[in-house]
Amino acid sequence: MNSKKCVAMLLAGGQGSRLGVLTSKIAKPAVPYGGKYRIIDFPLSNCVNSGIDTVGILTQYKPLELNDYIGSGKPWDLDRLSGGVHVLPPYQGQQGGDWYKGTANAIYQNLEFIERYSPKYVLILSGDHIYKMDYSKMINEHAKSGAACTIAVLEVPIDEASRFGIMNTREDGTIYEFEEKPKNPKSNLASMGIYVFNWDVLKKYLTEDEAKKDSSNDFGKDVIPAMLAADELLRVYRFNDYWKDVGTVDSLWEANLDLLNPKIDLNLSDHNWRIYSRTTAMPPQYISENASVENSLVTDGCEVCGKLDYSVLFENVTVEDGAAVEYSLVMPGAVIKKGAQVRYSIVSENTVIEENAVVGADPAVVGADGWGITVIGAGLKVGKGAKIGPKKMLTEDVKEGEVI
Amino acid sequence: MRTSAVAGIVFANSNDNLLNRLTSLRSMASVPFGGRYRLVDFALSNLVNAGIANIGIITKENYHSLMDHVGSGVYWDLDRKNGGLYLLPPYATSEAKRYIGTVDALIGAQNYINRCGSDYIILYNSDTVANVDIPAAIESHVANQADVTVVYHKGGSPKNHKETMLLELSDNNRISKITFNTESQADVNYDIGITVLSRELLKKLVAEGYENDARSLNRDIFAKATGQLKIYGFEHKGFVAVMDSMSSYYRANMDLLKSDIRKDLFDKKRPVFTKTRDDMPTRYGTKSNVKNSFIADGCIIDGTVKNSILFRGVRVEKGAVVENCILMQETAVEKKANLKNVISDKNAVIGADMVLNGTENNCFFIEKNQIL
Numbered sequence: 001m002n003s004k005k006c007v008a009m010l011l012a013g014g015q016g017s018r019l020g021v022l023t024s025k026i027a028k029p030a031v032p033y034g035g036k037y038r039i040i041d042f043p044l045s046n047c048v049n050s051g052i053d054t055v056g057i058l059t060q061y062k063p064l065e066l067n068d069y070i071g072s073g074k075p076w077d078l079d080r081l082s083g084g085v086h087v088l089p090p091y092q093g094q095q096g097g098d099w100y101k102g103t104a105n106a107i108y109q110n111l112e113f114i115e116r117y118s119p120k121y122v123l124i125l126s127g128d129h130i131y132k133m134d135y136s137k138m139i140n141e142h143a144k145s146g147a148a149c150t151i152a153v154l155e156v157p158i159d160e161a162s163r164f165g166i167m168n169t170r171e172d173g174t175i176y177e178f179e180e181k182p183k184n185p186k187s188n189l190a191s192m193g194i195y196v197f198n199w200d201v202l203k204k205y206l207t208e209d210e211a212k213k214d215s216s217n218d219f220g221k222d223v224i225p226a227m228l229a230a231d232e233l234l235r236v237y238r239f240n241d242y243w244k245d246v247g248t249v250d251s252l253w254e255a256n257l258d259l260l261n262p263k264i265d266l267n268l269s270d271h272n273w274r275i276y277s278r279t280t281a282m283p284p285q286y287i288s289e290n291a292s293v294e295n296s297l298v299t300d301g302c303e304v305c306g307k308l309d310y311s312v313l314f315e316n317v318t319v320e321d322g323a324a325v326e327y328s329l330v331m332p333g334a335v336i337k338k339g340a341q342v343r344y345s346i347v348s349e350n351t352v353i354e355e356n357a358v359v360g361a362d363p364a365v366v367g368a369d370g371w372g373i374t375v376i377g378a379g380l381k382v383g384k385g386a387k388i389g390p391k392k393m394l395t396e397d398v399k400e401g402e403v404i
Numbered sequence: 405m406r407t408s409a410v411a412g413i414v415f416a417n418s419n420d421n422l423l424n425r426l427t428s429l430r431s432m433a434s435v436p437f438g439g440r441y442r443l444v445d446f447a448l449s450n451l452v453n454a455g456i457a458n459i460g461i462i463t464k465e466n467y468h469s470l471m472d473h474v475g476s477g478v479y480w481d482l483d484r485k486n487g488g489l490y491l492l493p494p495y496a497t498s499e500a501k502r503y504i505g506t507v508d509a510l511i512g513a514q515n516y517i518n519r520c521g522s523d524y525i526i527l528y529n530s531d532t533v534a535n536v537d538i539p540a541a542i543e544s545h546v547a548n549q550a551d552v553t554v555v556y557h558k559g560g561s562p563k564n565h566k567e568t569m570l571l572e573l574s575d576n577n578r579i580s581k582i583t584f585n586t587e588s589q590a591d592v593n594y595d596i597g598i599t600v601l602s603r604e605l606l607k608k609l610v611a612e613g614y615e616n617d618a619r620s621l622n623r624d625i626f627a628k629a630t631g632q633l634k635i636y637g638f639e640h641k642g643f644v645a646v647m648d649s650m651s652s653y654y655r656a657n658m659d660l661l662k663s664d665i666r667k668d669l670f671d672k673k674r675p676v677f678t679k680t681r682d683d684m685p686t687r688y689g690t691k692s693n694v695k696n697s698f699i700a701d702g703c704i705i706d707g708t709v710k711n712s713i714l715f716r717g718v719r720v721e722k723g724a725v726v727e728n729c730i731l732m733q734e735t736a737v738e739k740k741a742n743l744k745n746v747i748s749d750k751n752a753v754i755g756a757d758m759v760l761n762g763t764e765n766n767c768f769f770i771e772k773n774q775i776l
Contacts, residue, residue, distance in 0.1 A: 075680075281676060284701070286697070
């Protein structure tokens with residue numbers, strides 16, 4: 001086996017329970033984003049564009065669709081003779097086996113995989129974020145600094161800092177303390193969940209952590225504090241570009257609409273930093289004579305006859321005559337029938353909104369009290385003329401004329 | 405039928421001269437069509453959707469862009485250990501010359517024909533756009549115990565096509581007479597450039613024809629053998645466009661604005677595959693005004709677009725108007741430019757405030773990489 005300078009390990013096992021019905025059948029990294037992507041396309045494309053050609057994807061929760069999506073890794077150019085992409089579910093060994101207990105344990109259970117490549121560095125990534133980042137710069141900086149571990153951080157507004165894992169640093173960028181969601185944050189440097197470790201050091205701490213019976217086997221809660229306690233050199237790597245955690249319905253919705261905001265710097269058409277995805281063979285989109293399309297993203301296979309404003313249509317979506325879709329995401333294969341109105345909503349894959357149904361509501365009309373994004377689960381049918389109010393999350397079909 | 409029972413041979417340079425503005429730098433097979441396709445995609449997808457995984461593409465000249473497009477064949481699932489995609493350029497063997505007719509083209513491809521090991525061969529012209537039920541054509545060939553089966557369409561035949569056969573059919577669809585006409589004729593049975601025959605018969609006909617100075621398989625061999633050979637027709641009833649001129653190319657693209665034609669050509673059960681480019685979805689800006697248009701991914705539209713076909717990565721800036729146009733990959737229409745009946749080749753740039761007017765039968769053509 002050829003040795004590799006760096007192996008990336010992508011934590012993709014999380015359920016993403018805050019996304020509710022959107023992750024009832026699929027793992028969070030497989031959630032559709034931006035018209036033709038899945039969340040996992042971002043870390044995978046970043047890896048390839050950064051020159052990292054060996055990626056382990058740690059899966060656990062509802063892996064079927066994710067496995068299918070990754071396949072041989074071809075769309076990301078990760079079908080390699082040496083290295084490439086490997087999906088790593090928990091497995092049974094001679095001494096039995098176990099589910100991944102925490103993020104650190106997931107890596108520990110795959111020591112053998114990493115050892116095959118005898119890397120100098122291991123890059124730990126998660127499958128929950130939308131961002132474009134050149135990991136090679138971070139790895140170079142890590143190598144030059146002589147640190148045991150470098151953690152990517154983002155400056156967040158100080159009044160929001162208590163929602164994040166916060167790195168408290170000295171002036172030279174070395175970390176002296178890590179606080180998970182502190183009540184009174186001392187710093188505004190939020191961890192992005194991206195770590196570069198020297199592999200020999202990480203191996204040692206993972207092995208020690210595994211031996212501790214009371215450990216939760218988590219990078220943030222256990223491994224990083226143990227390294228700090230042992231006076232290892234940990235540093236931050238500052239990142240200043242667009243980065244968004246899409247762990248909640250609101251943030252997923254926002255991150256999609258961010259693509260329509262010219263002030264937000266997330267250019268997905270940069271030929272030098274393409275975001276790759278697995279696509280199916282769909283013809284181009286058709287916009288009809290009666291359609292009106294503004295401020296929207298539309299992709300292959302869509303047929304639009306109605307009105308679109310501030311919305312993202314995924315593959316193969318149909319919006320019929322007289323229907324209106326505003327401030328909404330409509331996921332692959334969904335159909336919005338004649339006269340239906342969808343506002344401030346996420347309509348999941350293959351769901352049908354029947355004629356004249358009304359889904360979601362504009363906060364300017366219904367008032368901000370109790371308002372929120374409405375989410376309709378996958379493969380459902382919302383009957384003719386049904387009305388679904390704001391902030392609803394539907395997991396079952398809605399009958400004709402029903403009001404929810 | 406086992407998958408290796410049928411192989412395909414695609415002619416990449418079919419009637420190149422008829423689309424001369426688009427084929428000066430490329431073969432007919434790699435002419436862009438329908439927003440995200442090249443003509444060869446229709447031939448390859450039809451064959452692949454029929455389970456055929458062994459395909460040779462005979463090229464003559466200008467095949468660089470074709471090689472670039474098809475690569476290893478992976479986008480059509482043709483990167484195979486058994487079979488797969490073979491590009492068959494001229495001069496590949498010492499006896500293979502730059503061919504003139506289909507007979508010497510097939511002589512040049514005889515190594516491929518000898519080695520592909522299939523029972524049947526489908527010959528496929530790259531200037532045909534259609535979604536053809538190839539398995540049904542093969543079934544009818546077998547059921548009729550035919551020597552040759554010609555796929556035909558009933559309607560107005562393409563003009564300028566010296567090799568397109570006009571078929572006289574008997575009741576059981578056996579072809580009794582084959583004629584040729586370079587003018588378009590309304591309401592005839594004309595061959596659409598897809599022919600099924602056994603590999604052994606193809607080898608024999610090509611070898612004999614070559615000995616006797618035959619050049620064209622259709623004209624010099626099939627047309628003269630309707631008595632000796634059992635030549636049958638198989639009707640393709642769906643949409644078909646055979647390229648015969650720049651105006652037919654334009655009309656065939658514009659046909660894609662019709663819903664029934666899109667449904668037929670892009671039949672979800674038999675998808676059309678092409679090389680992917682990983683563009684982002686198309687972005688429509690504030691005040692974008694788009695009507696009746698067929699648009700590929702990666703476009704950025706801030707202006708007005710009507711009755712047009714936009715390929716991947718086209719940019720239409722604020723105040724610009726694009727009407728009845730075909731704009732190929734990466735065409736940029738800058739602010740307040742006004743285009744009517746324009747065909748732009750790849751990477752064309754139309755500067756701000758430019759006004760370009762063509763007519764439906766004589767579109768204004770902008771060359772590849774041209775900046776106006």
